[in-house]
Amino acid sequence: MQKNEADLGAEGNDTRLRSLQSRQEEISRRRHELQYNVQRKNSEVCTLEAQSGVHAEVDSLRARLREAEQELAAHIVVVVLVFVVELQNRAGAAAARRGSWEVDLKRLQQQEAQVAAELGIPSALEGGDATSAMADFNSTLAHKKNEVELARKDLAMTESAKHMYDKFRERSRQKNACQFCKRTFQNENDIAGFEDSVDKLVGKIPDFLERSQHRLLCFLFC
Structure with missing residues (x-):
C-alpha cells in the first residue's frame, strides 16, 4: 500500500515536472517571440524614423x-x-538717327538738284539717266576747265602787260624805232606819238585786268 502510494507520488511528481518543463518551454518560446517582435518593432521604428528624416529633408529641398x-x-x-x-x-x-539721315538726304538731294541745274544736266530726282548725266557732267566740266584756264592765261598776260609795254617802250627808245612796226622815229613828234600810243595801251590795262579777274571769279564760283 505504501509502495503504491510512493509510486503514485513519484508519478505525480513526474507529471508536474513535465508540466513545469512544458510551461517553461512555452514561456521561453513566447519570450523569444516577444524578443523577435520587439526587435522587429525597433527595426520598423528605426526605418520610420529614417523615412521621417528623409521626408523632412525632401520637404526642405x-x-x-x-x-x-x-x-x-x-x-x-x-x-x-x-x-x-x-x-x-x-x-x-x-x-x-533715321530722322537725321532723312534730313541729310533731303539736303544732299537739294544740293544735287542745284548742281545739276547749274550744270544744265537732268537731276537724279527728275529721273535722269545716270550714264547720260555723267557724260554731260564730264563734258560741261571739261568746258568749264578750259574756260577757267583761258581766263587764267588772260589774267596772267594782263598782269604782265605793263612790264611788257615798259620793255617795249625802252627798246624802242634805244633803237629809235618802233619795235612793233619797225618805223624809225624821224623827229620829236614821232617820239611823242609813240609815247602817247603806249600810254593809251598802258591806261587800258587796269580795266582789262579787272574784267579778267571778274571773268575768272565767275568761272570759279558762279
Whole structure:
C-alpha cells in the first residue's frame, strides 16, 4: 500500500515536472517571440524614423527649390524688363538717327538738284539717266576747265602787260624805232606819238585786268 502510494507520488511528481518543463518551454518560446517582435518593432521604428528624416529633408529641398524658382522667376522678369527698356532706347536712337539721315538726304538731294541745274544736266530726282548725266557732267566740266584756264592765261598776260609795254617802250627808245612796226622815229613828234600810243595801251590795262579777274571769279564760283 505504501509502495503504491510512493509510486503514485513519484508519478505525480513526474507529471508536474513535465508540466513545469512544458510551461517553461512555452514561456521561453513566447519570450523569444516577444524578443523577435520587439526587435522587429525597433527595426520598423528605426526605418520610420529614417523615412521621417528623409521626408523632412525632401520637404526642405522642395522648399528650397520653390524659393530658387521664385528667385529665378524674379530675375527673369528683371532681365526681360531691362532688355525691353534697352530695345526701346535703341529704337528711339535708331528713329533719331533715321530722322537725321532723312534730313541729310533731303539736303544732299537739294544740293544735287542745284548742281545739276547749274550744270544744265537732268537731276537724279527728275529721273535722269545716270550714264547720260555723267557724260554731260564730264563734258560741261571739261568746258568749264578750259574756260577757267583761258581766263587764267588772260589774267596772267594782263598782269604782265605793263612790264611788257615798259620793255617795249625802252627798246624802242634805244633803237629809235618802233619795235612793233619797225618805223624809225624821224623827229620829236614821232617820239611823242609813240609815247602817247603806249600810254593809251598802258591806261587800258587796269580795266582789262579787272574784267579778267571778274571773268575768272565767275568761272570759279558762279
